[in-house]
Amino acid sequence: MNKYIINIVPLTKIPLYRDQSFYYLHKNEIPKGSLVKIPLGKRTINGIVLESKSDFPRLGNITLKKVTSITEENFVTSDQIKLAQFISKYYFVSLGIALKMFVPQISSTRKKNSESRIMNHESLKKITLTAEQISAIQEITKTSTSYKLQATSYLLFGPASAGKTQVYFESVKEILKNKKNGQALILLPELTITAQEIERYGKFFGTDKITVLHSKLSKGQYFKNWSAIKNGEAQIIIGTRQAISAPFKNLSIIIVDEEQDISFKQWEMNPHYDARFVAQELAKIHKAKIIFGSATL
Numbered sequence: 001m002n003k004y005i006i007n008i009v010p011l012t013k014i015p016l017y018r019d020q021s022f023y024y025l026h027k028n029e030i031p032k033g034s035l036v037k038i039p040l041g042k043r044t045i046n047g048i049v050l051e052s053k054s055d056f057p058r059l060g061n062i063t064l065k066k067v068t069s070i071t072e073e074n075f076v077t078s079d080q081i082k083l084a085q086f087i088s089k090y091y092f093v094s095l096g097i098a099l100k101m102f103v104p105q106i107s108s109t110r111k112k113n114s115e116s117r118i119m120n121h122e123s124l125k126k127i128t129l130t131a132e133q134i135s136a137i138q139e140i141t142k143t144s145t146s147y148k149l150q151a152t153s154y155l156l157f158g159p160a161s162a163g164k165t166q167v168y169f170e171s172v173k174e175i176l177k178n179k180k181n182g183q184a185l186i187l188l189p190e191l192t193i194t195a196q197e198i199e200r201y202g203k204f205f206g207t208d209k210i211t212v213l214h215s216k217l218s219k220g221q222y223f224k225n226w227s228a229i230k231n232g233e234a235q236i237i238i239g240t241r242q243a244i245s246a247p248f249k250n251l252s253i254i255i256v257d258e259e260q261d262i263s264f265k266q267w268e269m270n271p272h273y274d275a276r277f278v279a280q281e282l283a284k285i286h287k288a289k290i291i292f293g294s295a296t297l
Contacts, residue, residue: 004029005056006067008047010040011100013270020088020095021050026067029054035075035103037068044068048076048099076102077230077247079285086281093271101271102245107223127166136167140291141174153280156293164293168255169204175253175289176235182252183229186238187279189261191216197257198238205236213239213246241266241275244282251286254279259292 002025009021024038029052038047080102088098129137140154158164172184186201188194191214202210211225211234228234230247237243241264256264256276264275276292283290 002027002066003054005053005064006030006036007050007053008036008038008067009050009096009099010038011046011048011096011103012040012094013097014094016092016094023064024067025064026052030067030070031074032078033076033081034073035071035106037071039065039068046071046103047096048081048103050081072106077249080245080247082285083245083278083282087271087273087278091271091273097270101242102247104223104226105219107220129166129170130163133163133167133170137170137174140167140171140289141178152283152289154289154291156291157295158293159295164257165200168257168291168293169201171289171291172236172253172255173205179250179252181232181250183232183234183248183250184236185243185246185248185251185254185279185282186236187243187254187256187264187275188238188240189258189263191240193258194238194240201236201238209235211235211237213237213243215240215242244275244278248286251282251288253288254283254290255293256290257293258295260294260296 004026006024006026007021008024014020022038022040030036030049032049032051034049036047036049037044076099081099084098084102085095087093087101088095091098136154136156156164156167168186172186176182176184186197188197194212194214198210198212211228213222213225213229217225225234226246229237230249232249237246237248239246256279259276266273266275279290282288
């Protein structure tokens with residue numbers, strides 16, 4: 001007997017004038033965020049569970065379809081669903097299409113990828129901070145009694161080689177030191193500069209602290225890194241705009257480096273979005289600090 005009614009978002013395009021989720025029947029409660037298979041028309045597609053109800057009106061003239069199968073329970077987090085709902089509303093895109101960017105392909109492959117760990121263990125030379133750098137770090141890392149987006153967003157301006165990276169390093173180090181199991185997200189505009197930045201962060205923090213997330217990773221490596229972020233094993237996550245969709249467990253600070261770069265905008269496919277703006281909402285959801293670094297004003 002099907003005792004529960006399950007509210008599910010199909011991971012496909014639904015016209016915006018229609019409901020973005022549908023009700024299905026299942027014999028058991030299914031946790032929010034679970035990845036399931038559902039019938040939609042003549043197709044069987046993936047969907048994400050929003051809620052389960054055992055107490056619902058039985059209407060004799062309405063027949064609900066049943067959930068086909070459960071792929072994985074608790075697959076995406078409540079915070080990811082919140083961010084997908086924001087993207088859907090702000091950018092006028094189907095909720096299913098917005099949620100799809102948060103759902104990686106499941107893989108048990110554990111293929112080694114050279115970008116997952118940096119082999120160079122040479123540490124960065126000790127750098128003496130300037131008074132301006134110290135002042136910026138103190139302002140960024142000071143404790144806030146309550147979360148206010150305007151009070152925890154910072155613009156760090158300076159040309160190349162002006163010392164912004166050292167401010168990033170020290171700010172991340174201080175915030176993660178004071179927040180148990182905290183995570184840092186480093187957003188970069190281009191894949192071409194990712195390897196260089198991974199090496200720099202690896203030298204400062206240690207290669208075991210760094211996890212990367214971008215579209216060029218193999219399916220197996222991407223899912224492995226994605227899972228490490230979700231489990232809280234990944235402490236410092238470096239990636240391109242796609243990394244904003246990661247399942248952060250305890251995100252504490254976001255750095256958007258070279259924020260003047262237009263590559264932070266997603267043009268090629270739906271959903272079209274600006275990762276810089278979405279990162280602000282991500283910071284708001286997690287009550288995290290966010291730094292925008294720019295070489296131009």
